[in-house]
Amino acid sequence: MQVLTKEKVKxxxxxxxxxxxxxxxxxxxxRTDARLKVTGKLKYxxxxxxxxxxxxxxxxxxxxxxxxxxxxxxxxxxVAGVAxxxxxxxxxxxxxxxxxxxxxPVICSSRVRFVGDGVALVAAETEELANRAISLIxxxxxPLPAVFDPREAIKPGxxxxxxxxxxxxxxxxxKGDVEKGFxxxxxxxxxxxxxxYVEHVYMEPDIIMAVPLANGGMLIEGPMQAPFYVxxxxxxxxxxxxNLIRVKSVQMGGGFGGKDDSPxxxxxxxxxxxxxxxxxxxxxxxxxxxxxQTSKRHPSIMELKIGAMADGRLVSFQGTLYNEEGxxxxxxxxxxxxxxxxxxxxxxxxxxxxxxxxYLCHTNHPTGGAMRGFGAPQVCFxxxxxxxxLALDLGISPFDIRMRNAFKIGSKTATGQIxxxxxxxxxxxxxxxxxxxxxxxxxxxGALDNKGTRRRGVGIGVGYYRTxxxxxxxxCGANVYVLADGSALLYSGITEMGQGSFTVLPQICAEELGxxxxxxxxxxxxxxxxxxxGPTVAxxxxxxxxxxxxxxxxxxxxxxxxxxxxxxxxxxxxxxxxNGVIYELDNPMxxxxxxxxxxxxxxxxxxxxxxxxxxxxxxxxxxETGQGNPYFVYSYSTQMAEVAVDMETGExxxxxxxxxxxxxxxxxxxxxxxxxxxxxxxGLGYALMEEVAFKDGYIQNLSLQDLLIPSILDxxxxxxxxxxxxxxxxxxxxxxxxxxxxxxxxxxxxNAITNACGGRIRSLPADPEKVYWAIRKARESTSTIR
Amino acid sequence: MKMFCLSFxxxxxxxxxxxxxxxLLVDLLREDLRLTGTKIGCREGECGACTVLVDGQPVNSCxxxxxKVHGREVLxxxxxxxxxxxxxxxxxxxxxxxxxxxxxxxxxMILNAKALLDRRQEPDxxxxxxxxxxxxxRCTGYRKIIQAVKTxxxxxKEGRGNKG
Numbered sequence: 001m002q003v004l005t006k007e008k009v010k011x012x013x014x015x016x017x018x019x020x021x022x023x024x025x026x027x028x029x030x031r032t033d034a035r036l037k038v039t040g041k042l043k044y045x046x047x048x049x050x051x052x053x054x055x056x057x058x059x060x061x062x063x064x065x066x067x068x069x070x071x072x073x074x075x076x077x078x079v080a081g082v083a084x085x086x087x088x089x090x091x092x093x094x095x096x097x098x099x100x101x102x103x104x105p106v107i108c109s110s111r112v113r114f115v116g117d118g119v120a121l122v123a124a125e126t127e128e129l130a131n132r133a134i135s136l137i138x139x140x141x142x143p144l145p146a147v148f149d150p151r152e153a154i155k156p157g158x159x160x161x162x163x164x165x166x167x168x169x170x171x172x173x174x175k176g177d178v179e180k181g182f183x184x185x186x187x188x189x190x191x192x193x194x195x196x197y198v199e200h201v202y203m204e205p206d207i208i209m210a211v212p213l214a215n216g217g218m219l220i221e222g223p224m225q226a227p228f229y230v231x232x233x234x235x236x237x238x239x240x241x242x243n244l245i246r247v248k249s250v251q252m253g254g255g256f257g258g259k260d261d262s263p264x265x266x267x268x269x270x271x272x273x274x275x276x277x278x279x280x281x282x283x284x285x286x287x288x289x290x291x292x293q294t295s296k297r298h299p300s301i302m303e304l305k306i307g308a309m310a311d312g313r314l315v316s317f318q319g320t321l322y323n324e325e326g327x328x329x330x331x332x333x334x335x336x337x338x339x340x341x342x343x344x345x346x347x348x349x350x351x352x353x354x355x356x357x358x359y360l361c362h363t364n365h366p367t368g369g370a371m372r373g374f375g376a377p378q379v380c381f382x383x384x385x386x387x388x389x390l391a392l393d394l395g396i397s398p399f400d401i402r403m404r405n406a407f408k409i410g411s412k413t414a415t416g417q418i419x420x421x422x423x424x425x426x427x428x429x430x431x432x433x434x435x436x437x438x439x440x441x442x443x444x445x446g447a448l449d450n451k452g453t454r455r456r457g458v459g460i461g462v463g464y465y466r467t468x469x470x471x472x473x474x475x476c477g478a479n480v481y482v483l484a485d486g487s488a489l490l491y492s493g494i495t496e497m498g499q500g501s502f503t504v505l506p507q508i509c510a511e512e513l514g515x516x517x518x519x520x521x522x523x524x525x526x527x528x529x530x531x532x533x534g535p536t537v538a539x540x541x542x543x544x545x546x547x548x549x550x551x552x553x554x555x556x557x558x559x560x561x562x563x564x565x566x567x568x569x570x571x572x573x574x575x576x577x578x579n580g581v582i583y584e585l586d587n588p589m590x591x592x593x594x595x596x597x598x599x600x601x602x603x604x605x606x607x608x609x610x611x612x613x614x615x616x617x618x619x620x621x622x623x624e625t626g627q628g629n630p631y632f633v634y635s636y637s638t639q640m641a642e643v644a645v646d647m648e649t650g651e652x653x654x655x656x657x658x659x660x661x662x663x664x665x666x667x668x669x670x671x672x673x674x675x676x677x678x679x680x681x682x683g684l685g686y687a688l689m690e691e692v693a694f695k696d697g698y699i700q701n702l703s704l705q706d707l708l709i710p711s712i713l714d715x716x717x718x719x720x721x722x723x724x725x726x727x728x729x730x731x732x733x734x735x736x737x738x739x740x741x742x743x744x745x746x747x748x749x750x751n752a753i754t755n756a757c758g759g760r761i762r763s764l765p766a767d768p769e770k771v772y773w774a775i776r777k778a779r780e781s782t783s784t785i786r
Numbered sequence: 787m788k789m790f791c792l793s794f795x796x797x798x799x800x801x802x803x804x805x806x807x808x809x810l811l812v813d814l815l816r817e818d819l820r821l822t823g824t825k826i827g828c829r830e831g832e833c834g835a836c837t838v839l840v841d842g843q844p845v846n847s848c849x850x851x852x853x854k855v856h857g858r859e860v861l862x863x864x865x866x867x868x869x870x871x872x873x874x875x876x877x878x879x880x881x882x883x884x885x886x887x888x889x890x891x892x893x894x895m896i897l898n899a900k901a902l903l904d905r906r907q908e909p910d911x912x913x914x915x916x917x918x919x920x921x922x923x924r925c926t927g928y929r930k931i932i933q934a935v936k937t938x939x940x941x942x943k944e945g946r947g948n949k950g
Binding site for chain 2: 030031035038040043200202204253286287497678680703705711717
């Protein structure tokens with residue numbers, strides 16, 4: 001990481017940064033699970049020994065939209081070794097699941113709504129037998145007219161996918177008076193941008209295990225981001241009280257939001273098979289099945305209009321978003337992707353008049369769920385492209401127009417929220433601009449490279465992102481137990497998918513107690529053992545769970561420090577606990593080992609257990625106007641890309657990349673960089689190559705052969721800069737980082753492409769074919785010839 | 787079905803067992819030999835998570851029948867660590883550089899790096915990228931992985947640490 005010492009000092013004085021004397025926080029401690037991973041010893045879901053488990057399989061719809069006229073399972077049931085063949089009538093409880101709205105059938109009874117919808121479940125002794133049973137189930141379908149475009153789906157006369165119609169919700173945002181704003185504007189432009197379905201492509205395919213318990217309950221275990229969602233859904237589907245379901249999250253080989261809801265789907269289905277047969281069942285997906293049936297990033301069609309004064313001041317913003325939900329609600333409505341994309345649509349700019357309408361629409365495609373950024377990457381691509389197009393018309397540089405309008409302390413967002421703390425966007429613009437040498441390189445945009453076949457260009461993208469889900473129920477609980485020998489147990493329901501929570505959360509706990517991370521054992525997230533934590537999503541984990549851990553440590557610290565004060569004959573205020581020793585601040589020789597103090601506490605019945613519960617400041621949001629404070633703090637990022645565009649083939653190489661982030665406080669800088677570098681790679685993929693391609697409702701690229709993600713040959717060495725503007729509500733000033741990195745990346749790259757070759761691409765991905773035709777179009781157009 | 791009497795060296799030890807001709811190497815390792823460090827990500831040779839070294843060469847174990855390693859030497863990620871628990875330089879470098887996030891691609895990355903460094907002492911960045919291009923990573927953006935290989939290369943060249 002480039003350490004901009006001069007910059008950091010300047011920023012520190014600007015922001016009154018609390019550069020605290022922490023012993024562990026702010027250190028790039030090694031990951032607690034690194035050794036297990038480099039030796040191949042960490043057990044992922046598929047590494048469990050599953051002897052005696054039945055193999056579960058799902059029979060899926062081959063039609064995007066059809067009625068089920070008849071289903072016969074007789075032949076399938078007769079195969080020796082097949083333990084269960086279930087249809088909808090066999091289900092014991094609620095026949096639906098979902099992370100926010102439970103509207104997807106565990107087994108479809110009368111109608112299928114996308115290719116991949118579940119029609120029957122099978123459990124057998126082996127995978128071969130399960131496959132044979134699947135092939136012997138006869139289903140008579142009556143295909144129905146299908147609809148694949150969200151705008152078409154909500155027009156009158158479109159075939160209804162659900163009884164209530166295809167418009168799930170219409171969210172509205174109204175700030176000021178956009179028409180008045182447009183009438184005052186010197187320049188107005190209107191553009192439409194589109195983004196496709198995109199897959200998470202976590203390297204570890206999904207797997208879930210369901211084990212019936214003697215008390216009539218069920219154990220569900222597997223890679224998952226949201227054990228509590230899985231528990232609640234499985235309880236409803238089995239028709240039992242929640243307290244009979246136990247769910248354990250296994251460390252994931254990647255999640256990115258996809259394992260927020262795919263384990264709910266598979267968990268419910270494995271559970272009903274296990275309940276029916278009385279035996280453990282596992283369902284394991286092949287890569288193609290992951291692509292076929294799991295939730296994806298919502299596609300979006302974004303019709304935007306922006307008005308500005310000649311000096312670059314933005315005065316009016318209007319957006320109509322058509323977010324494609326697919327067949328079922330998943331994480332779209334009720335505060336999900338639809339509302340969030342509306343809130344973020346105008347970008348991190350202080351614009352007095354904003355009007356946004358976000359329509360969430362069913363289609364006969366797979367569901368839109370949670371994927372890193374949760375609606376923000378779509379709208380950020382749109383507003384950052386729009387700002388660049390506007391800047392071109394105004395004759396103002398892309399950097400200057402952003403500096404002029406960017407959020408700062410005191411700005412009012414599109415929802416009317418006044419940002420009163422921790423707003424480092426302009427710091428990121430300055431830091432990035434300086435490190436990237438923006439002014440020089442922008443001036444050289446369009447230059448041919450040394451071989452004369454490619455043109456270079458640079459582009460900016462800025463963005464912001466929430467910390468927390470914004471739901472009233474958002475909260476985190478933690479339990480901490482310190483034991484007689486000074487070792488500790490940490491109970492947290494936040495899961496590990498590679499982002500580093502299993503390192504950062506113990507790091508915060510160790511800092512608070514004054515011990516080392518090695519003295520803490522983090523217990524596997526198990527709903528029988530850990531308090532409610534919510535899902536590991538929305539970049540909330542370090543902040544919300546970090547705060548819960550700090551609160552949990554308080555009564556323990558009180559016992560320990562009081563006892564140490566007695567043992568050292570020094571008032572408590574004069575003591576510090578650090579690295580397993582408690583010492584007198586002015587006389588460090590007067591000290592006692594942490595473990596001696598804990599032993600004495602234990603012997604005298606002093607409390608060494610603590611529980612913390614932390615919720616963010618209460619969100620507010622008016623459903624009619626979209627005004628309020630939906631989230632309590634935001635992170636910010638400026639990203640700059642350099643590309644080389646092959647003028648003959650349309651291929652784009654990203655040759656350099658610098659990105660600056662305001663994330664409050666880097667608890668573990670190496671882990672923060674990891675999120676930045678990885679997130680930018682994901683954004684690069686979104687920009688240039690990622691798309692789940694559909695034809696008449698059928699996915700054309702199920703396998704990794706043509707479902708592309710960036711390889712090591714595609715991603716340049718990203719230079720990450722961290723800016724710290726302290727979040728007063730965050731542990732040690734921290735706020736979220738997990739999703740911020742892949743949000744402004746696509747527009748930074750696409751803006752760079754335009755700077756290089758004059759061609760403007762308004763739909764992702766900017767694959768070579770699109771770039772080629774954009775170059776041709778730019779050449780033919782008199783206003784943008786290069 | 788006629789079974790095949792397979793004999794090969796696995797992580798330095800001789801192994802003999804009876805296998806079905808159609809059994810894939812990755813399934814033999816994971817199911818029969820309980821070595822689950824080799825991962826399955828795609829079953830079609832695209833992701834590289836199933837990489838093992840066969841006579842020092844990286845191979846997608848999901849694409850070859852186990853019988854193909856008859857008489858050969860196979861190294862899995864579990865075989866890199868020394869008997870006394872001391873890690874290989876490449877493993878240590880991955881840890882110290884922070885080149886591991888979810889860890890699913892880590893075995894494939896490390897083994898491809900080992901194959902590279904065993905035949906080329908000081909690869910430049912382009913050679914490192916090409917040698918690792920058969921393994922997909924969704925988490926790291928590859929930067930720290932490349933850094934880890936450079937670090938390992940430097941340490942090996944300087945003769946420091948254990949020779950992996």
